Amino acid sequence: MRETVQMLSDxxxxxxxxxxxxxxxxxxxxxxxxxxxxxxxxxxxxYVRLCFPNFWEIESDAxxxxxxxxxxxxxxxxxAVKVFTVDDDTWATVExxxxxxxxxxxxxxxxxxxxxxxxxTFRDTxxxxxxxx
Numbered sequence: 001m002r003e004t005v006q007m008l009s010d011x012x013x014x015x016x017x018x019x020x021x022x023x024x025x026x027x028x029x030x031x032x033x034x035x036x037x038x039x040x041x042x043x044x045x046x047y048v049r050l051c052f053p054n055f056w057e058i059e060s061d062a063x064x065x066x067x068x069x070x071x072x073x074x075x076x077x078x079x080a081v082k083v084f085t086v087d088d089d090t091w092a093t094v095e096x097x098x099x100x101x102x103x104x105x106x107x108x109x110x111x112x113x114x115x116x117x118x119x120x121t122f123r124d125t126x127x128x129x130x131x132x133x
């Protein structure tokens with residue numbers, strides 16, 4: 001297991017999570033009822049992407065148009081979080097650079113909170129867009 005993956009997995013375990021590492025080296029864990037993924041890159045050990053995948057399924061072309069509008073609003077309005085589509089689903093991420101576990105520790109909770117805020121704001125925005133239709 002790569003050093004960064006091991007460090008992040010150890011960090012999550014120390015925080016009370018039960019992470020699992022898949023064959024790609026992605027670290028999966030549950031947090032406050034949601035399923036998250038920490039993704040790393042072998043060529044950049046100081047980079048990590050915290051992902052909240054598949055939180056909004058896109059069921060039609062008309063809905064996809066509203067999702068694109070909502071993602072643009074969220075990406076402008078919310079700090080640090082990026083919302084985007086992956087096939088017929090919607091993901092939220094925060095990307096970070098850090099040198100060691102001590103630098104990761106203080107931004108982890110804030111990153112999770114940023115994603116949760118972005119997802120709540122996205123859902124509220126989708127409801128507003130649905131009312132306009």
